[in-house]
Amino acid sequence: MKFLIMEGLSILERTPMIVSLLVKNLPDSWIFQNEGGETWNVFDVIGHYIHGEKTDWIPRMQIILGEGDKHFVPFDRFAQFKDSKGKTLDELLEEFARLRKENVIKLRNAQLDEAALSKKATHPELGEVSLSELLASWVVHDLTHICQIARVMAKQYEATVGPWKAYMGILNR
């Protein structure tokens, strides 16, 4: 399926609301427990979304469309552990919603045509990538972490569902 800017926008602009509906006003046990080991809890995932808004998607679009050096700065997958410290979940949700709103406006204002979408830059590990691949990845990244949040939450009831665990694929991943 081709990347279409209007489709991408209509998914990207809904994500903060979807995430907020999933996690807001729930007891801490749903938010601060992870899937075990080094996995992330819901709070970590929201912080990761925020770091993406600040350093990944739109800044990389600007590198691709700009006149300067066409190399991306590596993305820090662990920035949220420092950046989210001392903040509440509601503060993170508000920050994510605000940054996403600003970034969707920047994306809309860029008025990307086919020529712009096919422009390229160099990813530190993946090599040459195009703007349409970057923006499609932004959409998929949103969906990935919605799925992750639902899974992390579901796992809190792993024992609570009793014998139904056998039917719940999400609990066995």
Add this chain to the structure above:
Amino acid sequence: MKFLIMEGLSILERTPMIVSLLVKNLPDSWIFQNEGGETWNVFDVIGHYIHGEKTDWIPRMQIILGEGDKHFVPFDRFAQFKDSKGKTLDELLEEFARLRKENVIKLRNAQLDEAALSKKATHPELGEVSLSELLASWVVHDLTHICQIARVMAKQYEATVGPWKAYMGILNR
């Protein structure tokens, strides 16, 4: 984690809105393509939620709490292929929201205490199950299919993300 009725209710009552935000007003390509083979598309999943509202969760709660035979009727995992025929996605989303609202009211009105939550009935395959296990499974089932919808949608961009596919766990499941 223990099943707490107020937590369960607060998740169950949000699901139709979350699902609607995820899938409403998108082009058909996002809604009617599956993950390949016999897998379900987004439209199928919404129909499956509806069939659960009609025949699974609250009807089974009523069997557990009732005075009659304590055996569940088997759940039809494929009913939506017949029942959703000829309907639009918006019709399914409205039907799901309406049925869920009614069922949340029934759950609230049941005023379940610990004694009620520990009552049991017999599942056709899983054997003896309690009301708290049934209700926790309802919550996990909601989350499972939110994750599935996000994954099915993400996979539509599998080729579109280019080399980023390597980073997207959701595309490699």
